[in-house]
Amino acid sequence: MNLKSKNPFLNNKSFSATSARRSDQVHNATIIDYNQEMTVSGTINKTFILFLLLIASAMVVWWMAFNGTNPIVPAIAGAIIGLILVVAAAFKPQYSGYLAPGYALFEGLFIGGISAIFEVRYPGIVIQAVGATFVTFGVCLALYRFKIVKVTEQFKSIVVAATLAIATYYLISWLFSMFTSFQPVHYDNSLMSIGISIFVIIIAALNLFLDFDRIDKGAEQKMPKYMEWFGAMGLMVTLVWLYIEFLRLLSKLSSKD
Template identity: 45%
Template sequence: MALFQSNNPVLNEKALQKAGSSSSEGVMTINGTIGKMGFLLLMVMAAAVYAWGVPARQQNPVPFLIGGSLTGFILAIVMVFKKEWSPYLAPAYALAEGLFLGVISVLYSNLYEGIVLQAVVLTFGTFAAMLVLYKTRVIRATERFRSIIITATMGIAFFYLIAFVLGMFNIHIPFLHEGSAVGIIFSLVVVAIAALNLILDFDLVETGAAQGAPKYFEWYASFGMLVTLVWLYLEILRLLSKLNRR
């Protein structure tokens, strides 16, 4: 579900424009956004740790898997249209995604020992690397760059949608899940696109703070970055699983 986010469509220029200017509640700041992002990550990790123990407690993991992903998807859609509700819905979204990720992670861990820790380290390492590249202006969120990343992301989302529909008819795209050279290259490209979406996220957070967006936009911006991170983590897990099959 995380793949449906980027330009990030959750966190884009239109979202900032619709948020308007500051209100009596205060204005958006970078430090405020960082704090809220940290809080959401803690909630994701807490829920993921709880869901990780579901199989050990001999509970059925399917409700956590389906319930977490479906709840997260619904909350994300609501926040896209009701951004001012983000202070209340973003934490709920983080908990739902944590339950989903916890179950997904334990399933991967049962197949490939150590894969989850590798994926977590690579995800946060990529986040840090993208932040450094953005702050040092090695990569700039120019209009050309933005257009390329948006187009690539929409193409990936459309491809996944087609794969999902075909899968309902028991038609599978081999390289999407297999560890062939083509499959690994495809996953590398998707991971790269997901990582570059973070540059757009950082730019919009900085722009929102500079323009004095409403305080609630800190929650919405944090939610948008979390969507990107979840997508990135899932794609890295997929890539590592393909490498482990070789």
């Protein structure tokens, strides 16, 4: 079984289809404009832009929350619209230049709202989660760049399988909790729940390696420039997931004190 990246923005189907179209253009063109090709540096720049947009909108909701506004409304709205933009970009990566900034802005509403809620309950938790996310990102990037961790097909298969298992578990647990009195084990602060959170964080971190690899491959295959937005958006999706999981883990640890 040949499993690929779980991340909808960095899956091989989208990149392969785009690469095929790009290949046809290269063979049929007399002059090639290399400024219109995807590069790693260009993807990094766009990731930084998306990060700034996300932080800006998150700070707005954060400020509103600590000035008496209920943050749950913008958080839910941001999560729903962000998900819609994720799906749209997965099917239409050529529009990523518009969809990616929109995703960052709306996802920032979600991050800002959720962060404010956690901060009220567990003061200081947000800065800890942010720090943990950045440290994890930095470590994973260093391990990838120095080729300490190599992204092989077997590595991809294991990470994708684990990610799909987590997504399935979360979905089933959510459905059961919505329509029954069932309380998922990962909702409490038991040792098993903490163990689950640690496992999910590890898998989220491993997804970063798949993201790095796919961005590198996209640049090597000389994909169109808009794929920089596509790759940057996919990386942001993983970072948001990682941050939320750190919030969950730290809240469980704090509630045990």
